[in-house]
Amino acid sequence: MRSLAARTLAIAALAAAAGTACAQEKVVFATNWKAQPGHGGFYQALVDGTYRRYGLEVDIQQGGPQVNNRPLLATGRIDFLMTGNLLQTFDNVKNGVPTVVVAAIFQKDPQAIFAHPGQGYARFADLARAPTAFIGKDGQFSFWQWMKAEHGFRDEQLKPYTYNVGPFLADKKSVQQGYSIAEPISIRKQAGFDPLVFLLADHGFSTYSTTIETRADMVQKRPETVRRFVEASILGWYNYLYGDNKAANAMLRQLNPDNDEAAIQGGIALMKKYGIVDSGDALTRGIGTMSEARIRDFHDKMVKAGLYKPGEVDLSKVVTMQFVNKGVGLDVRRRLTGK
Numbered sequence: 422m423r424s425l426a427a428r429t430l431a432i433a434a435l436a437a438a439a440g441t442a443c444a445q446e447k448v449v450f451a452t453n454w455k456a457q458p459g460h461g462g463f464y465q466a467l468v469d470g471t472y473r474r475y476g477l478e479v480d481i482q483q484g485g486p487q488v489n490n491r492p493l494l495a496t497g498r499i500d501f502l503m504t505g506n507l508l509q510t511f512d513n514v515k516n517g518v519p520t521v522v523v524a525a526i527f528q529k530d531p532q533a534i535f536a537h538p539g540q541g542y543a544r545f546a547d548l549a550r551a552p553t554a555f556i557g558k559d560g561q562f563s564f565w566q567w568m569k570a571e572h573g574f575r576d577e578q579l580k581p582y583t584y585n586v587g588p589f590l591a592d593k594k595s596v597q598q599g600y601s602i603a604e605p606i607s608i609r610k611q612a613g614f615d616p617l618v619f620l621l622a623d624h625g626f627s628t629y630s631t632t633i634e635t636r637a638d639m640v641q642k643r644p645e646t647v648r649r650f651v652e653a654s655i656l657g658w659y660n661y662l663y664g665d666n667k668a669a670n671a672m673l674r675q676l677n678p679d680n681d682e683a684a685i686q687g688g689i690a691l692m693k694k695y696g697i698v699d700s701g702d703a704l705t706r707g708i709g710t711m712s713e714a715r716i717r718d719f720h721d722k723m724v725k726a727g728l729y730k731p732g733e734v735d736l737s738k739v740v741t742m743q744f745v746n747k748g749v750g751l752d753v754r755r756r757l758t759g760k
Contacts, residue, residue, distance in 0.1 A: 445478035448650060450501040451490035455483050456676040458688030459602055459631065460503070462526065462698075465669040466657025475653040477646075483676060494520055494636060501635050501650060506530050506628040507719055507739065508563055511729065514738045519637040522740040524651045524709035525629030526658060528701050529622035531692075532564060532630075533601040535608070536617040537593045545624045549573045553595040555582035560598050563728070564621055570726040571625055586611060601695050606687040620695055627719040629711060630697075640741055651744040655708045658698060659750040662689065663757035699754070709745045716740060 452460050463481060466472050472479040482499065484490050491509070494502040495518050504510060504522070513520045534554075536542040542551070549572055556565050556579055568574040580588070582598055589597040590612050597604075601618050608616050622628075633654065639647055661669055666689070673680045692698055702710045713736075720736060723729055754760070 445473060446476055446646060447478045447480070448500040448646065449480045449482060449498070450503070450650070451482040451484065451493060451499045452503045453484045453490065453505055455485045455679070456673045457603070457680060458670075458673065458685050458692070459527075459531070459600070461666065461669055461673065461685075461689070462658030462661040463503070463654055464657075464672050465661035465664075465666055466653050468668040468672055469657070469660060471653045471656050471660070472650075475649040477649055477653060479650070494634065497636070500639060500646075501633055504632045504634045506532075506630045507632065507716065508628065508723065508728070510632065510634060510739050511720065511723070511734045514734050515729065520634050521637050521640060521738065522629075522632045522634050522711070523640065523647055523744045524633040524654070525631070525711045525745075526633065526654070526709060527630035527697050528699070528703050528710070529620060529695065529697050530626060530628050530630035531601045531603075531695070531697050532560075532621050532626070533599060533604075534596050534619045534621070535589065535599055535604060536596045536619070538614065538617055540593055542596070542617055545619045546572065548596050548619060549575070551578060551594060551596045553580050553592055554578040555580050555589055555595060555597040557582040557584070557598060564598075564626055566726040566728055567626060567722060568621075571722065602688045602691040602697060603684075605691065606684055610683075618695075625722065627715055627722065629715075633709075637738075640743075644743070648744050651709060652749050655750045656753060658708050659753040659757065662693065662698060663754060705748075705751075706746045707748045707750050709749070711740055711742060711745055713740075713742070 450463065456464065467479055467481060482490065490499060490502060493499045510520065510522050534548055536548060542548055554574065558581065561579065565574065586597065586604065586608055589595050601620050605616055605618060633651060635647060660666070670685050673685060699708060702712060716739060717736060720734060724731055
């Protein structure tokens with residue numbers, strides 16, 4: 422097994438080989454979990470030289486089960502943060518933490534509820550009748566509250582999800598939370614069947630996901646840095662989804678040995694199948710797009726679900742649209758896909 426130092430050197434060499442000799446502006450981007458296909462576009466922009474062509478030397482720092490990168494943004498130790506969904510930014514605004522979302526890479530939150538086939542769960546509404554719902558602690562205090570308010574789920578169904586699919590596999594009448602771009606692969610691998618996948622985004626959970634967040638002072642004092650990072654990341658995502666992503670996938674495997682080739686290719690296929698990245702407004706305005714109307718819609722649903730009080734979150738401080746909705750990368754998509 423390679424040492425961490427050896428792997429780091431190899432990754433640095435890959436990134437350096439793709440770049441140019443000119444001076445670059447150094448920025449630090451932190452993710453919220455270990456490297457995986459759902460982060461692939463950022464690593465693509467690193468290894469194929471897109472960040473360097475935009476004048477940036479980007480250091481990507483992984484998250485993980487023992488790593489919490491979120492506090493590092495407000496304290497200035499990192500410049501950009503990949504966040505899960507808008508709830509985290511709502512909390513920051515509520516608590517007076519001066520951060521702002523500058524792009525939304527995922528048009529759909531990949532969070533889903535899984536069910537066994539052949540158990541009478543033909544529609545999302547049917548899941549409210551399941552005797553058991555395995556939901557993690559964070560989910561119980563976020564999307565589960567919305568599921569109760571909007572779709573009639575009940576706390577009596579709850580059992581803790583510990584990120585082990587075993588209990589779900591053992592109980593065919595149960596349902597379970599999970600990522601639509603990951604758990605179906607592990608369930609197929611362990612149990613030999615494809616679960617029914619009910620994407621929360623397709624049933625009204627309208628948050629953006631895999632957002633890029635930065636400090637408000639970065640937007641004010643270094644807007645060109647923010648623009649270059651956002652646009653280079655968008656191009657990285659188009660090239661990762663539709664172009665030659667071999668080098669990026671090699672980096673994912675180096676950084677996180679859990680990424681075997683089947684998991685990586687499966688994750689990419691599921692992102693495309695469910696329209697996680699490139700769907701809706703992104704088809705005409707480009708990856709990263711956001712709209713004020715949709716953000717307000719999601720906020721109002723979270724108020725109805727009891728997560729926030731009316732007026733508690735100043736929506737004018739949640740996002741800025743100045744770096745997105747410009748169609749960046751649409752020409753790349755057309756060239757790579759013919760569409």
